[in-house]
Amino acid sequence: MTHAQRFRDVYEECYPRVLAYATSLVGRQVGEDITSETFTVAWRRVRDIPQPALPWLLGVARNLVRELRRRDSHQYAVAAEEAQRISSGARSDVGDVAADVTDREAALQALASLSDADRELLTLIAWHGLSPKQAARVLSCTIATLTVRLHRARRRLEKALEAVSPAETASVAPAQTPPAQTSTAQASVPASAAQVPPARAPHRSTDRKGALT
Numbered sequence: 532m533t534h535a536q537r538f539r540d541v542y543e544e545c546y547p548r549v550l551a552y553a554t555s556l557v558g559r560q561v562g563e564d565i566t567s568e569t570f571t572v573a574w575r576r577v578r579d580i581p582q583p584a585l586p587w588l589l590g591v592a593r594n595l596v597r598e599l600r601r602r603d604s605h606q607y608a609v610a611a612e613e614a615q616r617i618s619s620g621a622r623s624d625v626g627d628v629a630a631d632v633t634d635r636e637a638a639l640q641a642l643a644s645l646s647d648a649d650r651e652l653l654t655l656i657a658w659h660g661l662s663p664k665q666a667a668r669v670l671s672c673t674i675a676t677l678t679v680r681l682h683r684a685r686r687r688l689e690k691a692l693e694a695v696s697p698a699e700t701a702s703v704a705p706a707q708t709p710p711a712q713t714s715t716a717q718a719s720v721p722a723s724a725a726q727v728p729p730a731r732a733p734h735r736s737t738d739r740k741g742a743l744t
Contacts, residue, residue: 534577534578537577538573538577541573541577541580541584541588542570544584544585545584545588546566546570548585548589548659548660549566549585549588549589549592550562550566551658551659552589552593552655552659553565553566553569553596555651555658556592556593556596556610556611557596557599557610557611558610558611558612560610561599561606561610565592565596565599566592569591569592569595572591572595573588583665585661585665586661586665586666586668586669587668589655589659590668593669593670637692638692640695641691641694641695642654642688642691644694644695645687645688645691648680648684649683649684649687649688651670652666652670652677652680652681652684653684653688655669655670656681663677663678663681666681
C-alpha cells in the first residue's frame with residue numbers, strides 16, 4: 532500500500548470522529564480548523580501513523596487545541612463556550628456515560644457541570660468509543676492513571692446526577708456492560724457534529740507542535 536492510499540484510508544475512516552472530538556472541545560467552526568490541521572500533520576507523518584489510527588489522531592487534535600489555548604486564550608475561551616453549548620444540547624445517547632441512567636437530559640446537565648478534564652475523559656470512552664488503553668494514549672497518561680481518573684470522574688458524575696435529579700436517579704437500574712463499539716465511523720459521533728463536509732485534502736501548513744512525541 533502506498534503512503535497516499537494509507538492516508539486516504541485513514542482520512543475516510545477517521546475524519547468524522549476526529550471532527551466530532553474537536554467539535555466537543557472547541558465548537559464546530561474552530562473544530563473544523565483543528566481537524567484540518569490534524570490531517571495535515573497526519574499527511575506529513577503518514578509513516579508514523581499506528582494501527583488503529585484514531586487514538587493517535589485524537590492525540591494530535593488535543594495537542595493542537597492546547598496550542599490554540601496557549602496562543603490565543605480569548606479565541607479558545609469563545610470556542611470552548613460554543614462547544615459547551617453544543618454538548619448541553621447534544622442529542623447523542625449518553626447512557627453509558629451516566630452508567631445507564633435513563634434520563635438523558637439529567638445526564639447531560641450533570642455532565643456539563645463537571646470539569647473539562649472529567650468531561651473529556653468520560654466522553655472519550657462513551658461518545659467516541661475509545662477503550663481505556665486508547666483513551667490513555669490520547670491523554671498521554673498510563674492506563675493505571677487513566678483507570679483511577681475514570682473511576683473518580685464516574686463517581687463525581689454520579690454525585691452530580693443525584694444533585695440534578697435525586698428522585699429519578701434513585702431508581703436507576705444497576706449499571707450494565709456498555710455495548711461493543713460499533714464499526715461504523717459516525718455511530719458514536721454526537722448529532723451536533725454528525726454532518727461532515729465533503730472530504731478535502733489538507734490545504735495549509737502547520738507546525739509540528741500538534742504531533743505526538
